[in-house]
Amino acid sequence: MFLNQMQNLQNRLIAARAQELGITCELLVPDCEDFLRLTQNGQTIIINKTRSHRLPLLAGLLAKDKQASNLLLEQRGLPVPxxxxxxxxxxxxxxxxxxxxxxxxxxxxxxxxxxxxxxxxxxxxxxxxxxxxxxxxxxxxxxxxxxxxxxxxxxVQGLDYRVLVINGKVEAVTCYRPVELIGDGHSTITELIAEINTRRIAQTKIGTIDRFAAIDTEKSSVNNVLKRQGYTVDDIPVAGQLVSLYDTEQMEAGAISEFYSDCTDHICRQNIELSIAAAETLGIDVAGIDIRCQDITRPLTLEQGGILEVNALPDMIHHVYPYEGQSRDVVGAYLNYLFTAQKEPVLAGTYTQRSVDYDVTGNSK
Structure with missing residues (x-):
């Protein structure tokens, strides 16, 4: 089957949901997954994973340039650390x-x-x-x-959030938090970690996925964090005791195993507006807004958090298959957007003035 031949999980997600919606999906170039050709009711479009056919070239380039994108976000009055x-x-x-x-x-x-x-x-x-x-x-x-x-x-102290914006609408919000253990009063830390690791692999309609990175007790960073709490991997935490496995200090990004939790229903209105404005400012129609803050339910401020990055190729896997919380049909929303008539493309670096402006406090003014 065509779906099983795909290596890229984003493409598998898109192909599977397209089939359910009656959209024909095929590789544009045989044995190359860079481009998918989608056809519905005689209309054909070409996409690159979660990059749509409407993404301006300049917008994609701006998203890759951290300095240029931060400058534009700052000039819009959005909170950038x-x-x-x-x-x-x-x-x-x-x-x-x-x-x-x-x-x-x-x-x-x-x-x-x-x-x-x-x-x-x-x-x-x-x-x-x-x-x-x-x-x-x-x-x-x-x-x-x-x-x-x-x-x-x-x-920024706090937690990482990914806000998915499609065509000016927040479709999903995922929180990333470091994996931690809860003692049961009879299992060692090694046993608790082994049990958690068994839950990280999920069987889905697009195949096997890792819901979070494996916890490696051989890593000195994990053992050092345990030692600071007075533990070794052979100790048995009391029932209900929370045990941290990771510390952010001088840590390589990506080295921390994280739980992915859906929190779409918890983001406050002001942060929804800020996320939409960030995508709009860079001219990105399908955007992943990376936010780090203390609490996504509270308006974003430079004291409470900030926008770290705007991605033009957002990963949708953990919105569809979160470790915790509700699955969101973001791929369906993406496909429906692709075949929806648009008035004019958004130009990168420009934006339509909304009914409210923002200052660095995250409040309307």
Missing amino acids: PYAVVSDAGLDLRCIEAALAFVERLPLERRSVVVKPMDASRSDGVTIDVRTKEQLVQAMQHAAAYSRQIMLQQF
């Missing part, structure tokens, strides 16, 4: 001094940064919650392996 770019990441003394100067300008109580390469995709080369000079130099060396330009951005 303070950042700086080190233009020549040769890691000479001048480069390091420039990075330290940025860190020292941050409020003392929030003097922690994320260090990320400007040109890398996903979480490659990214280190979060960098607090000391030694950690900063190490993180910059790590980022420099991926890019000669490095961005430093204030680290």
Whole structure:
């Protein structure tokens, strides 16, 4: 079957839902999954996974440029954590001094940064919650392996959220939180971790998926976090005791195993509007808005959180198959949008003035 031949899970999701909606789906180029051809009622369109045929080229380029996209979001008045770019990441003394100067300008109580390469995709080369000079130099060396330009951005305490916006509407919100254990009074930490790991694999209509990354007790970071709490992997936590496995300090992004939980019904109206405005500002019709904050039910502010990134190729897997919470038919919404007539394409870097403007407090004005 065509679906079983696909390697990319996004494409599998799209092909499976398309079949249910009576939409013909095929590879544009045989044995190449870069482009799908969708046909319904005589109308044919070409897409690239979750990139639609309406995505302007400039919008896609802006989404990849962290500095340019942050600048546009700031100019719109949206809450973006303070950042700086080190233009020549040769890691000479001048480069390091420039990075330290940025860190020292941050409020003392929030003097922690994320260090990320400007040109890398996903979480490659990214280190979060960098607090000391030694950690900063190490993180910059790590980022420099991926890019000669490095961005430093204030680290936001809280949880990560992904807000999916399709055609100016929030379709789903997922919260990512580090995996943690709850003691049962008779199982060791090793046994509790093994039990959790058995739940991470899910059988779905598109095949086997990992609902979260496997927890590796061989990693020193996990053992160090346990040690700080007074545990070893052989200890038995009391029933109901919460045990953390991860600490954000000087952690490589992507090294933390996270639970994916649907929280679409909990995002407040102001944060819905901010997310829609972020996608609109960059001209991205199908966007994943990355937000980090203390509480998604409260309006986003620079004290309470900020917009970290706007993605033009959003992953829909965890909206459809969350570890916890309700599944959202985001692929159906995406396909319906693709075959809906549009008035005019949104131009990247421009936006229609809405009934409210935003300031960096996240409040309407």
